[in-house]
Amino acid sequence: GQSLEQPSEVTAVEGAIVQINCTYQTSGFYGLSWYQQHDGGAPTFLSYNALDGLEETGRFSSFLSRSDSYGYLLLQELQMKDSASYFCAAPTGGFKTIFGAGTRLFVKA
Amino acid sequence: DTEVTQTPKHLVMGMTNKKSLKCEQHMGHRAMYWYKQKAKKPPELMFVYSYEKLSINESVPSRFSPECPNSSLLNLHLHALQPEDSALYLCASSQGGLAGVNNEQFFGPGTRLTVL
Numbered sequence: 001g002q003s004l005e006q007p008s009e010v011t012a013v014e015g016a017i018v019q020i021n022c023t024y025q026t027s028g029f030y031g032l033s034w035y036q037q038h039d040g041g042a043p044t045f046l047s048y049n050a051l052d053g054l055e056e057t058g059r060f061s062s063f064l065s066r067s068d069s070y071g072y073l074l075l076q077e078l079q080m081k082d083s084a085s086y087f088c089a090a091p092t093g094g095f096k097t098i099f100g101a102g103t104r105l106f107v108k109a
Numbered sequence: 110d111t112e113v114t115q116t117p118k119h120l121v122m123g124m125t126n127k128k129s130l131k132c133e134q135h136m137g138h139r140a141m142y143w144y145k146q147k148a149k150k151p152p153e154l155m156f157v158y159s160y161e162k163l164s165i166n167e168s169v170p171s172r173f174s175p176e177c178p179n180s181s182l183l184n185l186h187l188h189a190l191q192p193e194d195s196a197l198y199l200c201a202s203s204q205g206g207l208a209g210v211n212n213e214q215f216f217g218p219g220t221r222l223t224v225l
Binding site (some may be wrong): 033042045085087096099101 | 165
C-alpha cells in the first residue's frame with residue numbers, strides 16, 4: 001500500500017523552532033511535498049524535495065532522506081500565524097498525489 | 110494570475126436538489142482536480158481532468174458528475190446528495206503530472222457544502 005505517516009499534533013512557543021516529521025511507504029516515489037492549510041482556508045504549497053537534502057525557503061526548510069523513507073518540515077522563528085495544519089504529500093506519477101493525515105501545529109505566545 | 114477561483118463559497122441543499130460547483134483558473138494549467146475534505150482530514154481526491162479529458166475517477170458515486178467545458182473551467186454537478194456528503198469541496202490545478210516532476214497543486218478556496 002501507499003501511506004504517509006505524520007504526527008497528529010505539535011505545540012510550540014512563538015519564536016521557537018519546530019520540526020514536523022513524515023515517513024512514507026509508496027510503491028513508486030518521486031518526491032515529497034508539503035502543504036499548509038489554515039482553518040477555513042485552502043491548502044497552499046510550501047515545498048517539494050525530489051532529491052536528498054535540505055531545501056530552504058525563508059523561515060521554512062524541508063528535508064528528505066530517500067534511504068530512510070523520511071522527510072521533515074522545519075519551521076523557524078515561529079509566529080502565531082504559523083498555527084495551521086501541515087500535510088506531507090507524495091506525487092505518485094501521473095496526476096495523483098497522496099496526502100498524509102496532517103499535523104496540526106499550535107503556536108503559543 | 111496565479112489564482113484558482115470557486116463559486117459558490119457556501120451552499121446548502123436538500124437531498125432532492127440539483128446544484129453545480131464551479132472552478133476557474135487562468136494559469137494555463139492542463140490538469141484540474143476535485144477534492145473532498147472533511148474536518149481535520151486531508152483532501153481526498155475525487156476526479157482529475159487532464160487536457161479536458163477525465164483521467165481519474167476515484168470510484169466516486171454517480172450523484173457527483175464532473176464536467177470540464179474548456180481548459181480553464183471545471184464544474185461538479187450534484188444531484189440527490191446525502192447528508193454525509195457535507196464537506197469542503199476543493200478545486201485545484203497543476204501544470205501537469207509527469208512522473209518525477211513536482212506536481213505543485215494550486216487550490217481554490219473551496220465550497221462549503223451542507224446537505225440537509
